[in-house]
Amino acid sequence: MKRVLITAGASGIGRAMGEGFAEAGFEIWATDVDAAGLADLPKTWHGHQASATDEAAMADVVAQMGSIDVLCANAGIAGPTALIEDVALDYFRACVSVNLEGAFIAAKHAAPLMKAAGSGSIIITSSTAGIYGYPNRAPYAAAKWAMIGLMKTLAMELGPFGIRANAICPGSVEGPRMEGVLTREAAAKGMTRDQVYDGYASGTSMRSFVEARDIANMAVFLGSEGARLVSGQVIAVDGHTENPDPKL
Template identity: 65%
Template sequence: MGKRVLITGGGSGIGKAMAETFAADGARVLVTDMDQVALDGCPGSWLKMTGDASDPEHMRAVFARISDEWGGIDVVCSNAGIAGPTALVEDVDIEDFRRCIAVNLEGAFLAAKYAAPMMKAQKSGVILITSSNAGINGFPNRSPYASAKWAEIGLMKTLAMELGPYGIRANAIAPGCVEGPRIDGVIEREAGAKGTTPELIRAGYEAGVSMRSFVTAQDVANMAVFLASEGARLVSGQVIPVDGHTENPDPKV
């Protein structure tokens, strides 16, 4: 049988692309998402659960099902996340900050917390966290998101240290701007905050990338499948950007 793979936030975007790519590689997949409509649009062959990745009870139930259905887990893709508010730090509401941290960081923590005992018992496994190039460079007007994504990298490096002796690897993928509705919304909100147009914001983002291009969800999914493969058997504790090389995280046009 193929790998047993969990993808949180797997109903759309990067998460769904990951699930599709792992499934095409022969894996069994379980996807979680808060969006029931998105899950309803996923293939019937996938296991699906609706819930919040930052809710301990939900994640406990997810891993109980994994234990019952599969008896173990090979790959956990902690991908669930939200963009958080777009505003100067002094204008960010503390509750919005906390929610962004909870979904992104606490969700990754809970996935690792419940995966670790299973993976230790089998002395193998891969944990992949979807961070961001905002977790490497920072991101003006996005302090909650950048804070969460930097923290995810600290979590990942600690997991690599704690779990490495058990044959378990942990890495973070740091996408740049990923084509799709989510980045479109970010661009629109930033344009509003700066009093300019979405077209100029998009052009500025592209100008700050060496390859002058956004990436796709498939680009990120391809990296996830590679990092979970035997070809990456000694790749652990690493942050792998998939961003076309970000030169300037806050380009001006």
């Protein structure tokens, strides 16, 4: 049975990825800092409480797996919503650490197992913030752009070993994390939460937020044989973002 490791796999996009890969016949390994979320995972999944930035813990999980076919480096935090002059350096560093360092650590320890197998798929969850500049989101956008650079390098470095690397860039995803962004952005712009929500939705050609399952469906495809020659790609699942700075 093929094995997938999903960081931040206890809820949201990570949980949806796990469900999608389970339907595709994979054995699911998930890490997360949320103990309650891990306890709620299906009993057939392997859940491990570990921060994506804890290299020793992540290395231990990968070692326990023994083999890994797909890595979903999905862990991330939204970071602060503020003008650049109002962002504390500690908050910037925390955002970059979880998003960028988390993906780096997971890939670093998955790569040797994939090299030994002569195959593998690394899927990094970036963001449309990794494609556009996003006002009031400097730490997050910086981290997500850097994750795409990491992915491009992995694709070149690991391709000769039969390993693919790609980045999924979700747009505005329904769920608790985006609700926090909407609330903070509304306060920063003197708008209501619903005004900001409508602004984000109207900034896409599909006029819609996306669901976690939409991201999961793309991840399952990228982890499949059907995507055997898809590597080094930045794939937005966002309903086609036209305006990264929604205004009414």
